[in-house]
Amino acid sequence: MLSTLRTQVLVVGSGAAGLNAAIAAARNGAETLLVEYQGFLGGISSTLPWLGFHDQQYRQIIKGLPLEIATRLQQAGAAADFELDPKCGSAFSLDNHYFKCLAMEMVKEAGVNLMMHTQVVDTLREGDRITGVVVEHKSGRQVILADIIIDCSGDGDVAARGGAAWEKGRTGDGLVQAPTLVFRLGGIDREGFIRGCKDPNIMYREWLKPYPELWDKMMKRIDDMNVIVCGGFAGLVEQARQAGDHDVPQSRVVGVKLHRADQFQVVMTRILGLDPTNVESLTDAYTAVYEQIPQLIRFFQRWMPGCENAYLVDIAPMLGIRESRRIMGDYVLTAEDVTSGAEFEDGVALGGYHIDIHRPSGTWVESKNVKTYDIPYRSLVARDVEGLMMAGKCLSATHEGVASTRVIPICMAQGQAVGTAAAMAIKQGITPREVRASDLRNTLIDQGAELRQSLEKPDPALIELVGQLPEEEPPTTGDHDEVSQAATAWIR
Ligand SMILES: Cc1cc2nc3c(=O)[nH]c(=O)nc-3n(C[C@H](O)[C@H](O)[C@H](O)COP(=O)(O)OP(=O)(O)OC[C@H]3O[C@@H](n4cnc5c(N)ncnc54)[C@H](O)[C@@H]3O)c2cc1C
Known part of the structure; x- marks a missing residue:
């Protein structure tokens, strides 16, 4: 009983x-x-x-x-304070x-x-x-x-x-969003990292690329930002992949430069085809993400601006299931x-x-x-x-x-x-x-x-300061990703 x-x-x-x-x-x-x-x-x-x-x-x-x-x-x-952001509203x-x-x-x-x-x-x-x-x-x-x-x-x-x-x-097909085991890097040189974000050739934030005015507004604020949300650096990721330094099914640097000056939250490990309610699938996922982390640390140290001395601070205690x-x-x-x-x-x-x-x-x-x-x-x-x-x-x-x-x-x-x-x-x-x-x-x-x-009502001064993505910003859809020659190899 x-x-x-x-x-x-x-x-x-x-x-x-x-x-x-x-x-x-x-x-x-x-x-x-x-x-x-x-x-x-x-x-x-x-x-x-x-x-x-x-x-x-x-x-x-x-x-x-x-x-x-x-x-x-x-x-x-x-x-830190809220950081207003044209893609996420705020971070x-x-x-x-x-x-x-x-x-x-x-x-x-x-x-x-x-x-x-x-x-x-x-x-x-x-x-x-x-x-x-x-x-x-x-x-x-x-x-x-x-x-x-x-x-x-x-x-x-x-x-x-x-x-x-x-x-x-x-x-x-019942497939769920790809999960990620997040981890945090320390030892980042904030100024070097921001210099990299300012380089339009390596494009740290792809959403801004088609909108020069929005890019300019972001560049005016970026030195003082508490939080820098990243989704880009596709060229660096692809170069690293071709050099044998990156074999994770992830074609962008996804993560957040945190308010702690030397820290970056990496959201890049990635598993395709997980069933989060199946223990074998979960076990396979955990096995794979722990193999991806050392690779990704090396990628940051070798390829990412300001990250030469990056080191692993911590790994989340649970796989992030979206x-x-x-x-x-x-x-x-x-x-x-x-x-x-x-x-x-x-x-x-x-x-x-x-x-x-x-x-x-x-x-x-x-x-x-x-x-x-x-x-x-x-x-x-x-x-x-x-x-x-x-x-x-x-x-x-x-x-x-x-x-x-x-x-x-x-x-x-x-x-x-x-x-x-x-x-x-x-x-x-x-x-x-x-x-x-x-x-x-x-x-x-x-x-x-x-x-x-x-x-x-919205405050026009804030909208003017931060800028906005147009409502009709073209959605990204489908599984095809042109930035990486490997993209199709990863698809299951
Ligand atoms: C990798 C990743 C990155 C993300 N990035 C961001 C981000 O940067 N910012 C953002 O705002 N959102 C982000 N999200 C989304 C957001 O974090 C989650 O969607 C949200 O936190 C989900 O909250 P929840 O309470 O529904 O679930 P969870 O946080 O998953 O909480 C569920 C809880 O239930 C417990 N539990 C599960 N099963 C049982 C059980 N049978 N018995 C008892 N306890 C149980 C678990 O231990 C857990 O504590 C991200 C999500 C993921 C996965």
Whole structure:
């Protein structure tokens, strides 16, 4: 007989979405338990800079709890100012290990109960209601019963094991975005690195290339920028490949020059054809990415400006999986919604980050600009079952839709919305589906969140300063990549 624990709200997974969901649920009065498989809080958000607090018109669209976290990091001297950016809206560079400490502090402050190093291995269901989960940890197996479960596992583990509807990957072949094990380099010469970024012949940021005015604006700011987002240097990568110094299925330097002067976050290891819910596929992926890292370090030392003395500082503790199971909800957010700036009566979070698909097969990314859109409450409530909600990578969206909502601040905002909704449902003795979206929206705004009705007009001075990519910027689509002769060899 397994021991049984009861809670009102159970949050599975403490990444950007789950962390915010748990804090919001507890702050709003629900007895909340957060279960996390790893030995730290924050999931993959504790290994990366955060992109997309601002929309493409430089309005801060993510406020509330995520902004509180960012501000507390800044106050502790553990993060820089937001850096406005024409592709990403904004970039926020932080000391990721410090974020783990703050996350723990905030969870405790809010009164969230915690269970670490604990994995959900099964889901309990009675009729159409998800009633609990089975977990496994060092003490053995245990049952956790909950009135409401919020699946923020990133893999939709609760939904899948409970027979709720989910989808994975792109329509047609089911392939998910290419995953990456990120690592951090130290020993970078900031000035030398920036000199390289200024050299238009090696083009550190491909998106800017067709727009000389935008390039000039960026060059005026770059010496003083806290965070420099890179996506380019294709010529250097190809030269290195031909010289035998680079054999990773990655045709660009992807990564971020961080606010710490000598540090660069490398987002370049890459696996094609991963199934994130298959242990053999995951094991193969881990084997391959650890082989890629030494190669990439040598590439930086030999080929990248300012990186001659680069050395490995740390490797993220988990493979970064950009996409896995998406749980199907009462609404499925689509590419059309995000590119057209859809407004929904039940919008409970905003998004404004471009569609950013690290090609599941082939190199580089597919990208398409968006207009600031609402994320509807219905895409946070699992369909055809009661008692199950979700946020973050598990959001009810298509492969393309989640490619925009997946960045950290937007996952955090969804987390705040879903946690607040769960607490409201508990308080009112109703199911999540019965929560009135208008009440939820008012509560979220009272608690500092930014929604459509509180959003201000764009500031023309900021747009003039930073510049903008044209809305009709041609999307990059398809798997073909002309910059590398090897591109097709990597395609599976
Ligand atoms: C390589 C990479 C680079 C990226 N770069 C950026 C970037 O620079 N900026 C940005 O804003 N966004 C970036 N993103 C996107 C963003 O980081 C993620 O989409 C977002 O953090 C996902 O948050 P999440 O909470 O949904 O999932 P996760 O962070 O994956 O959290 C899921 C949590 O659930 C836990 N878990 C999983 N299964 C179980 C289980 N069965 N039982 C218990 N716990 C479980 C996991 O341990 C984890 O802590 C990147 C993503 C990747 C993969």
